[in-house]
Amino acid sequence: MSAPPKIGVSSASASARGQLYRAAIVGAGTLKGKEVAEMLSERNFPAVDIRLLDDDESIGQLEATGDEINFIQSVRSEQFTHVDFTFFAADAECTRNNWKRARDAGSAIIDLSGALEKEAGAQVRSLWIERERGKMWQPELQPAPCVVAHPAAVAVALLLLRARKAGTTRSAAVTVFEPASEQGQKGMDELHQQTVNLLSFQTLPKDLFDTQVAFNMVQRYGQKSRLSLDSLEARVRSHYRELAGADAAQPAFLVVQPPVFHGHALGIFLEMDQPVNEEKLLQALGGDHVSLAVGDEDDSQPSNVNTAGQANILVALKSEPARPNGIWLWAAIDNLRVAAVTAVECAESMIATRPVGKIQ
Numbered sequence: 001m002s003a004p005p006k007i008g009v010s011s012a013s014a015s016a017r018g019q020l021y022r023a024a025i026v027g028a029g030t031l032k033g034k035e036v037a038e039m040l041s042e043r044n045f046p047a048v049d050i051r052l053l054d055d056d057e058s059i060g061q062l063e064a065t066g067d068e069i070n071f072i073q074s075v076r077s078e079q080f081t082h083v084d085f086t087f088f089a090a091d092a093e094c095t096r097n098n099w100k101r102a103r104d105a106g107s108a109i110i111d112l113s114g115a116l117e118k119e120a121g122a123q124v125r126s127l128w129i130e131r132e133r134g135k136m137w138q139p140e141l142q143p144a145p146c147v148v149a150h151p152a153a154v155a156v157a158l159l160l161l162r163a164r165k166a167g168t169t170r171s172a173a174v175t176v177f178e179p180a181s182e183q184g185q186k187g188m189d190e191l192h193q194q195t196v197n198l199l200s201f202q203t204l205p206k207d208l209f210d211t212q213v214a215f216n217m218v219q220r221y222g223q224k225s226r227l228s229l230d231s232l233e234a235r236v237r238s239h240y241r242e243l244a245g246a247d248a249a250q251p252a253f254l255v256v257q258p259p260v261f262h263g264h265a266l267g268i269f270l271e272m273d274q275p276v277n278e279e280k281l282l283q284a285l286g287g288d289h290v291s292l293a294v295g296d297e298d299d300s301q302p303s304n305v306n307t308a309g310q311a312n313i314l315v316a317l318k319s320e321p322a323r324p325n326g327i328w329l330w331a332a333i334d335n336l337r338v339a340a341v342t343a344v345e346c347a348e349s350m351i352a353t354r355p356v357g358k359i360q
Helices: 011-016 031-042 092-104 127-133 151-166 180-199 229-244 278-285 335-349
Strands: 021-026 047-054 062-065 068-071 085-088 108-111 123-125 146-148 169-177 252-256 264-272 290-292 313-319 326-333
Touching: 021 031, 021 092, 031 047, 031 180, 031 335, 085 092, 085 335, 092 108, 108 335, 123 229, 127 151, 127 229, 127 335, 146 335, 151 169, 151 229, 151 264, 151 278, 151 290, 151 313, 151 326, 151 335, 180 335, 229 252, 278 290, 278 313, 278 326, 326 335
Parallel strands: 021 047, 021 085, 085 108, 108 146, 123 146, 169 252, 290 313
Antiparallel strands: 062 068, 169 264, 264 326, 313 326
């Protein structure tokens, strides 16, 4: 991976200059693809055209992009002509099969699938963390692929970077509770069908996870599954290190699969060099992208339900009586929302790489 990036111009400044761009979403029918389309509209991304592309299963579906309704079309080389930004929100195989066609057509690449991490020059990015660290991204004429950082890595990096304002972190351990929605609609469907079948005493479908995930919590999938929690754990750890930098605390990570459809939950234990001042730590953690749960109201506590549809990290503190220097952070995020915000912010920062002039 290359050096930390520099932040470019925003979509608002591009709009002020009258610049309009074309974008494409590969995997427009996926959960991530739909979230990216919604986020482009919410942030008023200066796109005159958004092309919705996907595989055979989704072709012909109607999807909303802003105030317009568009058909999902097949992924073909000509679809990338004059496209400025291509978001790859499908699975890794689809990204690997198509990203070079988009790149060769002159499009900037934003990868939400994680397929391009090992490509030359690829950068794992989160503008939340870049701003927190005061890092700047230097625009390039033809930028390398931008890999959207894993949402859990983004949340952990932001919280641990801020926590050091309250004192030195001696050690940290993070448990990531991975939702089924990270595996797309297939993951959601298999968890749902397992739940239904268990309640009706029927055989469980195990095509994706190759193990029971409904009413269960596992640290590894079945041997026949193409998925791997160990690989995911390594990916979250790698993304955290890329984002937070070598001088940040390096926590231990454990990723588990709970019977949860949507939203990441994070259990983070920090051991500081001095007894923890909770008020000082709360003050350090607060700010952009973080909502602190300081009351006892149920609707303010971090949970998968309370963070649904939000782009913030919801955090609460819990003391550890056996360790006065230790503190628990219980956090939750909407994984799809955070990934979509990260992807669109990356595209906004790359606007400076696009040619200036009227749209072709």
